[in-house]
Amino acid sequence: MDKPKKEPVILNQSPDSKLCLNCGFPNRNTDSQCMYCRTSLIEDSGLFNWIRQTYYILRWRWQLKQKRDSLESKPPIYRSFGFFVLGVILSAAGIFVFTSAMSQNSFSSGLIALLLIGYGVITLKTLFSEK
Numbered sequence: 001m002d003k004p005k006k007e008p009v010i011l012n013q014s015p016d017s018k019l020c021l022n023c024g025f026p027n028r029n030t031d032s033q034c035m036y037c038r039t040s041l042i043e044d045s046g047l048f049n050w051i052r053q054t055y056y057i058l059r060w061r062w063q064l065k066q067k068r069d070s071l072e073s074k075p076p077i078y079r080s081f082g083f084f085v086l087g088v089i090l091s092a093a094g095i096f097v098f099t100s101a102m103s104q105n106s107f108s109s110g111l112i113a114l115l116l117i118g119y120g121v122i123t124l125k126t127l128f129s130e131k
């Protein structure tokens with residue numbers, strides 16, 4: 001399966017242009033053919049045209065979904081690293097607050113500390129259970 005190399009142009013849409021349903025190229029309203037891929041831009045209400053538009057929209061959605069899936073299947077390493085750092089910081093902060101709460105005999109600080117440790121452990125657990 002080959003990857004779509006063309007980037008669909010969905011930004012910079014001016015009111016006097018219409019987007020090609022096939023490749024997303026912005027064409028002038030007067031154009032009857034896409035300047036980029038030569039797809040017909042004539043809009044009529046015929047059944048064939050409806051099927052063609054539906055096909056293009058479904059295909060475009062499928063391509064976007066493919067792109068999203070490929071991004072999700074390979075999470076960037078810095079994201080996992082960020083989770084790891086966050087978990088460690090939360091746990092460390094929790095332990096620090098907990099020890100100071102113990103020395104001050106403060107119940108509420110102890111609760112906050114347990115909460116921090118809990119969040120830290122959950123963050124680390126999510127990270128390692130992803131694999």
Ligand SMILES: [Zn+2]
Binds near residue numbers: 024025035036037
């Ligand atoms: Zn086109």
